[in-house]
Amino acid sequence: MKIATWNINSIRTRLVHIVNWLTENPVDVLCLQETKVTDAQFPQAPFESLGYYLYFSGQKSYNGVALLSRQRLEDVSCGFTPIVTNIQPDWDEQKRVITGVIDGVRIVNLYVPNGSSVGSEKYKYKLDWLKILHEYLRSLLAVSSHICMCGDFNIALESKDIHDNVTTENHIMASEPERQALQDILALGFADAFRKFNTEGGHFSWWDYRAASFRRNLGWRIDHQYLTQELYERAISCIIDVTPRSLTQPSDHTPVIVELSTTPSCLRLS
Amino acid sequence: MKIATWNINSIRTRLVHIVNWLTENPVDVLCLQETKVTDAQFPQAPFESLGYYLYFSGQKSYNGVALLSRQRLEDVSCGFTPIVTNIQPDWDEQKRVITGVIDGVRIVNLYVPNGSSVGSEKYKYKLDWLKILHEYLRSLLAVSSHICMCGDFNIALESKDIHDNVTTENHIMASEPERQALQDILALGFADAFRKFNTEGGHFSWWDYRAASFRRNLGWRIDHQYLTQELYERAISCIIDVTPRSLTQPSDHTPVIVELSTTPSCLRLS
C-alpha cells in the first residue's frame, strides 16, 4: 500500500498537476494539505474519474486538508474535537486535521501551523496546537496501534533536514521548542519512515518560492510520514518525488511517498 | 499603408496575442490603447524583434497608449499640452494621447475616457476631454491636412453600431452629448473609414467580458479610424478582425485595420 503526502498550495491552481501526478503515481492514499477551498468548492469530479474516494475539510483561502483514497475509508473524522472532547471548539476553526482508516491502518493527515516567526502569536499557537495534537494521538493510539501520521509538519527535526545556508537556531520550523514538541509526539511510538531508508542530509520536501531556492536546492524536509512500530516494520520504501517541484507553476512542496508491505491476512487481526 | 487600432487591455497580459497577431498581420502602424504599464515596464524587445519602432506613453494600472511602426515616426508627441498650450497640465496626467507622422500622414492614437455612467463625474470628464481633443485637432489641422485619428473612442455614433439588445438612450457610449461632442470633432473634416466600405449594422469592435456578450454577439463598434478628406479618398479597405476576440484570454476589443493606397510621390507634397 502506497501512501503519499503533498502540500499542494491551492487545489484549484494545482488541479492539473495533481491529476497528472496521480495518473503517473496511482497511490492508494494521497494526503493533501493547503487545499485553500471550502468543501463546496472542492473539485471532486477530476479525482472521482481517476477512481478515488474523496474526504476533505476545508475553509476559504487558508489551510484545508483532504484524503484521496482508492478504497472507501472507514471512521473518517475532521479536526481534533471528535477525538479530543475536552477542548474549545475553536481549535477546529482552522481546517488542519483529517483522518480515516484503510485496511486497518489509520491515516492521520495534518497541516501543522507554520508559526510565522519564533516568539510570535502564531508561534505560540503552533506550540499549543502541537500539544493538542499530542492528546489527539494519545486518544487514537488507545484504540489502534496502526497509525500513519502524514503531512506538512512545518518542522525540520535535524540540521541535516535543512540546507546548510540557513541559520537554524531560533529559525521558525527549526527552533528547539518546536522540535521538542514534535519529539514528544513521536515519543508516543512513531518513527520517521523516510529515515528508515535514508540517513543522509540534502533531501528536502519544500523549497521557498523566493530567492530561487529550488534552483539552488535550498530546501527543507518538513513533510513527513511517521509510523507506529508495526507499520514502520512494514515500510518497504519512502521516497521524495522532486519532479513536481520542477514543473511550471508548482507547489512549493513536493510529494513524499511511503510504501507498506501488505500484511498477511493471518496477521491482520493482531 | 496599413494602420490598425486595438485596445489590448494590458500589454503584459496580451503580449503573446499581440506578437502573434502582428506576425500574421504585419501592419505598418499599430495603435494600442490600455497598455496599463509605465514606460519603464513597456515590453520593448518582442516588438523590436518583429521590426517595429516603439513610441509609448503609459502609467501604472490605467490607460496608456502606444504606437508601433515599421518605419521611424517623425514629430512624435504625447498628450494634449505639446499641441494645445493654453490648458492645465493635469489634462495629461491620464495617458490617452500619442501622435506621430509616417509618410506625411499624422497618426493620432486616442484612448477616449469611458465615462462610467451618464451624469457621473467621469462622464463630465469625458465631455470636457472631448472639447480639449477638439482644440487639439484644430491645432494639428492648421499644420497638416493628412490625419488618421485612431483609437478606442468609447462612443458608438449610430444605433446600428450597437447590438439591438441595448437601451441606447442615455446609455454610456451612446448618449446624445457624447455623440454630439464626437460629431463636432468629425465636423472639423474627418470621415469614418469603416463606413466607406460597409454601411450595415452588426459590425462590432468591442464585446463586454460579462454576460457571454461575444458568444451572443452583443457588441459595440466603438473603435474607429477617422480620416481627413484626402486620406479618406485613399482608403482602399477597412476591416474589423474578429479573430483575436475569440482566442483564450482575449482583450475585450478586437483590431480594426484601414489600408491607404500609397500616394504617388508627385502628389506627396500637395
Next chain:
DNA sequence: GTGAAGTAGG
C-alpha cells in the same frame, strides 16, 4: 514568489 481576497475600473 506565489496564492487568495478585496477593491476599483472597465
Next chain:
DNA sequence: CCTACTTCAC
C-alpha cells in the same frame, strides 16, 4: 467577466 493593485500569509 477580466485586469491591476493592495494586503496578507507562507
